[in-house]
Amino acid sequence: MKVDWLIVGAGFTGSVLAERIASQRGQKVLIVEQRDHIAGNAYDYYDEQGVLVHQYGPHIFHTNMKPVWDYLAQFTEWRSYYHHVLGIIDGKTVPVPFNLNSLYALFPTYYADKIAQQLVEKYGFNVKVPILKIRESASSGDLKFLADYIYENVFHNYTLKQWNLKPEELAASVTARVPIYISRDDRYFQDAYQGLPQAGYTALFQKLLNHPNIKLLLNTTYQEVIEEIQYQKMIFTGPIDQFFEDQGYIFPWSAELPYRSLYFKFFHTEQEYKQPVGTINYPNEYHYTRTTEYKHLTGQRVYGSTYIEEYPQAYKRGENIPYYPIPKEEYRTLYKKYQVEAEKLKDRVLFAGRLADYQYYNMDQAVARALNLFDQL
Numbered sequence: 505m506k507v508d509w510l511i512v513g514a515g516f517t518g519s520v521l522a523e524r525i526a527s528q529r530g531q532k533v534l535i536v537e538q539r540d541h542i543a544g545n546a547y548d549y550y551d552e553q554g555v556l557v558h559q560y561g562p563h564i565f566h567t568n569m570k571p572v573w574d575y576l577a578q579f580t581e582w583r584s585y586y587h588h589v590l591g592i593i594d595g596k597t598v599p600v601p602f603n604l605n606s607l608y609a610l611f612p613t614y615y616a617d618k619i620a621q622q623l624v625e626k627y628g629f630n631v632k633v634p635i636l637k638i639r640e641s642a643s644s645g646d647l648k649f650l651a652d653y654i655y656e657n658v659f660h661n662y663t664l665k666q667w668n669l670k671p672e673e674l675a676a677s678v679t680a681r682v683p684i685y686i687s688r689d690d691r692y693f694q695d696a697y698q699g700l701p702q703a704g705y706t707a708l709f710q711k712l713l714n715h716p717n718i719k720l721l722l723n724t725t726y727q728e729v730i731e732e733i734q735y736q737k738m739i740f741t742g743p744i745d746q747f748f749e750d751q752g753y754i755f756p757w758s759a760e761l762p763y764r765s766l767y768f769k770f771f772h773t774e775q776e777y778k779q780p781v782g783t784i785n786y787p788n789e790y791h792y793t794r795t796t797e798y799k800h801l802t803g804q805r806v807y808g809s810t811y812i813e814e815y816p817q818a819y820k821r822g823e824n825i826p827y828y829p830i831p832k833e834e835y836r837t838l839y840k841k842y843q844v845e846a847e848k849l850k851d852r853v854l855f856a857g858r859l860a861d862y863q864y865y866n867m868d869q870a871v872a873r874a875l876n877l878f879d880q881l
C-alpha cells in the first residue's frame with residue numbers, strides 16, 4: 505500500500521492530524537492502531553446494560569482554548585456539563601479541590617468563619633493558592649493548621665496511592681499546583697468551555713476519521729505492517745522509548761521511560777444513581793483512589809447505572825497500559841535524550857502526543873498539540 509502519511513495511534517493526537525492532513529492537504533493517510541477501536545484513551549461504548557461508559561476512566565472535556573473547542577464542534581454537538589468531585593475526609597463528603605465550602609463542611613462554623621476570613625484577607629477571593637505556599641508562609645496559627653490538615657488528609661495519602669510516591673518525591677511542579685480554592689465554586693474545572701460530546705467520544709472520532717483520504721487498520725501495531733507500506737512520512741503517537749527500541753537503536757543511556765498504570769473495576773447497579781456526583785475521591789480509605797458514575801457525565805437516561813472503581817498500579821510493559829508519565833525530573837531528563845534523537849529523524853518521523861512527548865496532556869492539549877504540529881508541517 506502507498507500513502508503519503510503513516511500515522512501510528514488513533515487517539516486524539518493521531519486522529520486530529522489525520523483529519524487535518526486528509527481534508528486540508530488532500531493527502532492520503534493510513535492510521536495504524538494496535539487496539540481494536542479508535543479514540544485512544546477517550547474511547548467510550550455502550551455496556552451490556554446499555555449504559556454509555558468510558559473504558560479508560562472518566563473523560564471530561566474542558567478548555568480555555570476556543571479554537572480547540574470550535575474545531576471539535578465540527579464533529580460533535582456538545583453536552584454542557586460541569587464536573588463535580590467530592591472527597592471523603594474524616595467521614596464527611598466535601599468538595600474537592602478544597603474550597604470554602606469544604607472548609608464549612610469539615611469544621612465548626614465559627615472556626616471555618618475565622619479561617620475563611622484570614623484566607624480572604626491574605627490572598628483575596630476567587631483565587632487558587634497552592635497548599636505548599638500557605639504552608640511555607642504560615643509557620644503557625646490557623647492557616648498553618650489548615651494547610652497541614654489538607655496536606656495530611658487530602659493530598660498526602662492520595663498521592664501515595666496514585667503514584668506510589670510521597671509528594672516530596674514528585675517533581676516540585678506537581679506538588680506546587682495542588683491548591684486551596686478561595687471560592688464557593690464547587691466545579692472541578694473552571695474553564696470557559698466544558699462538556700462531553702453529545703453522542704460520545706467514539707462517535708466524535710468516527711466523524712473525525714470519516715474522510716476518503718483516511719484508511720484505518722485496527723488490531724495492528726505499526727511494526728507488523730511497516731515493511732508493506734510505502735509512505736513519505738510517519739507520525740508516531742506511541743511511547744517514544746519503545747519506538748527507538750523497536751527500531752533497534754541502543755544508546756549508552758537507553759532505559760525504559762516509566763509510567764503509572766491503572767486498573768478499572770466496573771459495576772452495574774439497578775439503582776438510578778449510586779452516588780450524588782460524577783466522581784468521589786477516597787484519599788484515605790480503600791485501595792482505589794476514586795469512583796465515577798458515568799450517567800452523571802453523559803446525562804444518559806437509562807434504567808440502572810454503571811460506575812467504576814479506579815486502582816492505580818505499577819506499569820509493566822506488555823502487561824498493562826501506560827497511562828501517566830511519572831512526574832519526576834530524572835525521567836524528564838531521560839525523555840529529553842530521546843527527544844534529541846527524535847529530532848534527528850524529523851525528515852521522516854514526527855513524534856507527538858501524550859506518549860511520544862512523555863507529557864501528561866488533557867484532551868484539549870493533545871488536540872492543540874496536533875493542530876500546532878499541523879500548522880508547522
Ligand SMILES: Cc1cc2nc3c(=O)[nH]c(=O)nc-3n(C[C@H](O)[C@H](O)[C@H](O)COP(=O)(O)OP(=O)(O)OC[C@H]3O[C@@H](n4cnc5c(N)ncnc54)[C@H](O)[C@@H]3O)c2cc1C
Nearest residue numbers: 513515516517538544545561563564726742857858866867
Ligand atoms: C484515567 C484517565 C483520565 C483522563 N481524564 C481526562 C479528562 O477528564 N479530561 C481530559 O481532558 N483528559 C483526560 N485524560 C487525558 C486523555 O486521555 C489524553 O489527553 C488523550 O488520550 C491523549 O491522546 P493521545 O492521542 O496523545 O494518546 P492516546 O489516547 O493514548 O492514543 C495513543 C494511541 O496510540 C496507540 N499506539 C501506541 N503504540 C502503538 C503501536 N506501536 N502501534 C499501533 N498503535 C499504537 C495506542 O493504542 C493509543 O490508542 C485522561 C487520561 C487518563 C489516563
